[in-house]
Amino acid sequence: MLVLLLLHLIAGVLAPVLVQWWGRQAFLVLALVPAAAFGWVLSRLGPVLAGEDVRETVPWIPALQLDVALRLDALALAFAAVVTGVGALVLVYCARYFAPGEEGTGRFAGCLTAFAGSMLGLVVADDLFLLYVFWELTTVFSFLLIGGSGRRLAARRAASQALVLTTAGGLAMLVGLILIGQASGSFLLSEVVADPGSGPATTAGTALVLAGAVTKSALVPFHFWLPAAMEAPTPVSAYLHAAAMVKAGVYLVARLAPGLADVPGWRPVVLGLGVATMLVGGYRALRQKDLKLLLAFGTVSQLGFLVALVGAGSRELAAAGLAMTLAHALFKSTLFLTVGVIDHATGTRDLRRLSGLGRRLPLLAAIGTAAAASMAGLPPLLGFVGKEAAFTALLDGGLADRTAALVVLTGLVAGSVLTAAYTARFVWGAFARKPGVEDTELEHPPEPLFLAAPAVLALTGLLLGPASPLLDPLVGAYADTLPLLAPEVEHLALWHGWQPALALSALTIVGGAALFAVRGAVTRLQRRLAVGASADEGYWNVVQGVDRLSVLVTGTTQRGSLPAYLGTILVVVLALPGTLLLTRAPWPGEWRAWDTPVQAVVGVVVVTAAALTLRIRQRLSAVLVVGVTGYGIAVVFALQGAPDLALTQFLVETLTLVVFVLVLRKLPKDISERHRPRERAVRGVIAVAVGAFMAAVGAVALSARTATPVSAAWPGPAYDFGGGKNVVNVTLVDIRAWDTLGEISLLVVAATGVASLVFLRRRTGGVDRVDRAQLAQGRERARRAPRDRWLAATATLDPARRSVVLEVVTRILFHTIVVFSLYLLFSGHNEPGGGFAGGLVAGLALVLRYLAGGRYELGEAAPVAPGLLLGGGLLFAGGTGVAGLALGEDVLQTAILEATLPVLGDVKLVTSLFFDIGVYLIVVGLVLDVLRSLGAELDRQEDQEDEIELSPGEVVLR
């Protein structure tokens, strides 16, 4: 079975390609897939009837105990035969339905084939969750097939309506399945049905599962999506909305009925909604002018009939229901395909305009009429057999409650009268010659292959009527799982002798014919009884209400002000965790003043500087003052016993200052005030409250801490396994190397982001190198400037901007700094330092070159694209991890290699060094990218007066 499902999947994926190659003939090839499945299903008939279920189980997600559990029993076999058989024929039909080369055919073929696979999976799934997955897959494909290309509004609306309703039902069903599974202790359908459990959970779960079945099978009050779905091409209507998908609900009810029919609420829902749907559908079918819509309402009506039968929970009604399901699949898909042929041949489906088709297309008329006769319940067709079995069952037993049986029987007979009436209307509408209407011209006479599928289906329905005893073992194998209420089993047969049920069948035919005869009066009556409200209207009102509500909520909450959003978030933080902190938190019992008095001094400086930033309106001063807090923090780090942090913080703070100055020189000197005093007051209150809250959180968290820190045991293993004495560095490159890997990836993203924001119209990978000619020109210009060349490209600078002292210092220090950065990188494993600090130092060396010599100097100092450094670094760091994996260790695990080399003496190589080299490269790349973007490119834009030129219509989006 799994192979067949995979075959459908592959065919679905390949379908667009096949259609591209072979055009519409590809459908004939695709039809082989469901046809093969059909053949396999029939070949299992023997074992299944002998009581041996075909089972396949493949582990899917073992951690969640999810299996792909498939099971083919009698019920599954009956449905699977319908799904695959009708599927194959519909695909054959498609090969002539679509015009050669019609747009969107490939997509359609893929969806339809994939749908066939999903539907097959649904009926053979034994796992509740697998059932749900296939269930939703059919919903999704139905949505895609109804929506088509998505260009037509009506199709879009019909598709989304079907999706919303069936998905809502599906979600309810999922909850229900979980409840039932929990209550019964198994998530296998076969075990749930055998031992469903009891109690409120089962009752609630059953109700929810029925909600799924009711929406899927388009029962009242959710019946309206099915007629709307007739926007889809006719093969879809024939397959999804007559034979297959809408039968999913019928299948589910039939599947669960043996176990859950006695759960409170099951029978009222199933029987009540079933009969009501049958009547509503039949009533509305009587007034349709579109043949397809007439059939759609007929389908609604029949679905109600089927659900009422299979859900009743007795052997005799279940047998009738299954027989009727087969009959319905045969005749309804035939009728839809017939309408498709008519539509194709004449260009209309309006029964007021069709006339005389019976004489022009006699074969089609014979096919359609045979199927219609089965629908109306005329002997000797399968529909008659099924319907009569239902009447017999209800007369003899069927339901334990006789009153209920009588009510249901009355409803079903009334529904069957309506069925006969709309069947007559269909045949008359499609094929009869109407006075006053001209005979319809045939634009495209149907080809034989076009008629093959409906012909085969109709013929099967015709043959299975007299041959219905052959079906009896299959139907019986399923029905025997349900209790028998009647005195004895009534087998399927065309002729049961003179019985009351025969009289009822005759009554339905006569009643239907009478209703059809007085159709004018019926139409007038329906018009008079028409009410303004309908379930469809209700649906749209609900949808619109939700939409209006969402607009209202959005409008109320979305004020368009960033400070307002941020303030709201902060107020929530204060209101919820803040309240908890005030009322519940264990406040520290004792406090220390400080760790060292110096800490307090630094604290005063930092807080004062932070307060000053609020007052200062000059950009550069504000940045400098913020820098003071940063340096202060670095001192605190050093005092606390964190030299690595202090080093890094000092370096980053310096780098930040430089970069800020680079950008802020392009902005106005002062920051203008944009806030009213009242706004400032509110901000102040929020800010002080958040500050107090965070301070309290820190203190409370620390005082509440009783467990030993996880890192207490790290120093020993850090040396033994990580090979380093600096525990912080070993933490970065070994113990928590995964974190570091994520963090350096973030750096790469940030650097790329900076560059892409600054390079407005191109993402340049080039490096500004000095042009020799340009250099000579610059030298000429700089005749009065210092002659000595201390740096490679300073000659390109305007002499007024050059500083000889800086050039000399840079010349002397640059290489020293670079060597020092490498020292930090290599020694970082045992001493303060490491890849981050080393990279920052190297970055500062580049900053020095840039400041001294301008953008060309930067290009000369680092003639490499930053993207290369960033990507190379990430590759290096990641590659280290993979290398460990390749050597059979864990990802990013450290190996220690020791060797004695000549000259160098004892050498100890720790592989995490390579990871640190990756970090180093990335940090250098980050600094270089920032310098190139915010430094060099900004210079270039100024030098070349590369202002943004906006064309008249162009709008800049901020």
Added chain:
Amino acid sequence: MTPTVVLPVMIGGLYAAGVYLLLDRSLTRVLLGFLLLGNATNLLVLSTGGPAGSAPILGYSEPEGFNDPLPQALILTAIVITFGVAAFLLAMIHRSWRLARNEAVGTDEEDRRVAARRALDADELDPDELAPDDRAAGHADSLHGDVEELADDIDLPAGSGSR
């Protein structure tokens, strides 16, 4: 563990100043607020490591006296990341200034338009308000008044079984 007075006061002061700046409309001040918040958060994480100790490097002192290395490792990467993100914000400020001569976050006009929106998309309209072609099939079929009546006498094709 016993908290100090100094660190929470510093943390609180930095957070307060940072939040105040973050609520400004000027992007430069937002960025400064972001930097202050970064410093404050690093300090908060550091303070969870307990009292001051010696540097967690073997060979300099005994492991018992170490300051907790885990918060240190977390802060170290955070410092560099703060730099990267600050550079990104700075680039945004520059871009905003260069393109629009404005470095303030104004009111989002699109948000305001959404707030003022009354109309609905065609896909959500009541079918009655749509053109007949766009209505779903079978919608309100009870209400159509344009039925042309057909004559009642019928002429069914030969062989039809439903009478």
